Amino acid sequence: MLKKRIIPCLDMKGGRVVKGVCFEALRDAGDPVETAALYDRLGADELCFLDIGASVENRGTLFEIVERTASRVFLPLTVGGGIRSVEEIRRALNCGADKVSLNSAALANPSLLTEGALRFGSQCIVxxxxxxxxxxxxxxxxxxxxxxxxxxxxxWIVEGVRAGAGEILLTSMDRDGTGEGYDIALLETVSRAAEVPLIASGGAGTMDDFRKAFDAGADAALAASLFHFGTVDLRDLRRTLYNGGAPVRPPLPDLPEDLP
Amino acid sequence: MGAAPRTAVIDYGMGNIHSVSKALEATGHKVRILSHPDAAFEDFAPSHLVLPGVGAFGEGLGRLEKAGWIPLLRHWIGEDKPFLGICLGMQLLFGESHEFGTHRGLEIFSGSVVSFDPGQGKVPQIGWNEVRRTIDHPLWRGLPPEPDFYFVHSFHVRTSDRSIVLGETLYQDPYPSFVGRSRVTAVQFHPEKSQRTGLALLKNFGAL
Incomplete structure (x- = not known):
């Protein structure tokens, strides 16, 4: 059975994680590579890097961070924030990103979704x-x-999927940062309309919010500050969801100790 | 275990090979990325060969052909040297594909490559899914019987040769997600993106 995914999101500006991450285990709470490595150990299903500074000068920094992360952490990476061209999509993928998320650039130029999907496959166009x-x-x-x-x-979502998007990352601005839970009505409506995987974003405040998002049709649920501030521990979240019957990966299996 | 495996990763322009190379390095492989089976290949003298790849079947096969890899692949696999195909690198080993027209594959294994049915669920399959062990193999060493691996694909293999199916996955219907015969192996999922479970498999591959 295909599992529902739990995705921590790292908001970045100028190559640093914004808000920081409240974990004693981290030597440098602002370092995206270290933060990514921590979430990997805690059992994230996937990671999302979002460059909210998104200035052209910083693009090189973002790609360099992706490359360093992908050299150390072996899980799926989505990268977004200010990516505007097929060439930038190519660069992100070559650095080790698995998917690229497009927002304003796709709105300004929907054919970017098509060009990206034709060139690299719709599975990497979010x-x-x-x-x-x-x-x-x-x-x-x-x-x-x-x-x-x-x-x-x-x-827009129906048009975007038709143009080539292989996944939707849907953020409720009403809920973002409130901790009141994902917008369930929104998720239900979009999951009925879109034939591609749907990532819920904005509003996660408790463990049960993840289960509700999955029940509403989301294939994955993303959160940032909830994990960063330690409100919810990823391992507890997975265990609780799994034990409650949600279709998530089980807690990580015990594997030989000599692996990196 | 003896000397570190010397692993050549074939770069034929089909998707990113950065993660594959890094994951192999992290699991003890000495890695060289090679785009042609030329003098550099001879110099490196690989013990293991990895064919990764994401993208369309026809284009992938065409690029392999153009770069001159096909005779070497046939010879390598014919000699039962350690081989791992990943994603498109698995699909290319089969008889034919129906992705954007019909293409003949390498026909190392009998079977074909078909699409998931968009009427039966979301396509592509993106995410973690179980691989159920059907036949034991050294690549399974140390792994649980139904580990989760990371998948991203719209097409999958179909075969009537059960003797090569080492593991299968349920999406719409059960399909072979892990195949092999002796030291020639291939996986539909991405071990290089499957955290420690994937690394364990790559490490096992190095010991073949």
Missing amino acids: LAVDVKREGGSWRVYSHGGTRPTSRDAIE
Whole structure:
């Protein structure tokens, strides 16, 4: 059975993890490579690097971090934030990223999804969508959630999948940072409309929020500060979800000790 | 165990090989990335060969052919030297594929490569899924009977030759996700992205 995924997200700016990570085990809480290695040991299913600084000058730094991480940590990596061209997608993948998430650039130029999918396969093209509720529907925002667009979330997601996106990273701006739980109505609506895997983002506050997101049709659930601040321990989360019957990977098996 | 395995990773322009190389290095392989079976290959004198790859079957086969790898692969596999195909590198070992038209594969193993049915569930399959052990093999050493590995793919192998199916995975229907005969092995999943479970398999490969 295909498992539901738990994805810690590292928000980065200028090559450093924003907000930091509250773990005594980390020598440098702002170092993305060390943070990634810690989440790997704690049993994350996948990691997401989001460059929220997203300036052109920092792009090289981001790629260098991805490369260092992928040399040390052997789990799936998604990289996003300011990636604008097929060439930048290629660079990210060559550095060891498995998937690239596109947001504002895809809104400005939906054919980027198509070009990326044709060149590298739709499995590595993630469409990131930031939305805010307006009455009974959701409006798409661009530029890190700062600019409203004229697009309806469902229409844009359906169009994006048709254009080549192989996965949707859906962030509820209403819930982001609140800890009130994922927007379940949003997840249910989008998972009915999209035929590709769906990652829930924005609002996780308790362990049970993950189960609810999975029940609502999300294939994966992403969280940042919840893990960074130690509100929820990844190992406890996995154990609790697994023991409660959620379709997640079991706690990590015991393997020979001589592995890295 | 004797000297470290000298492992050549074939670079034929099909997807990123950075992670494969690094994961092999992390598990004791001495790695060289090679894009042609030329003097550099001879100099390196590999003991192990890895064919990774993500992307379309026809294009992958064409690139292997163009770079001159096909005769070497046939010879290597014919001599039962340690070989590991990953993802597309597994699919290419089979008879034919129906991805964007029909293509003949290397026909090392009998079987074909077919698509998941978008009517039966999400395609591609992305994520962690179990590989159920069907036949024991040295690559399974130290692993639980149904470990989870990381998968990303839209096409999968179908074969009537059960003797080569070392492990299978359930997505829509059960399909072979781990095949092999003696020292020639191949996996549909990505050991280089499967954390310590994947590293354990790569380490076992080095001991073949």
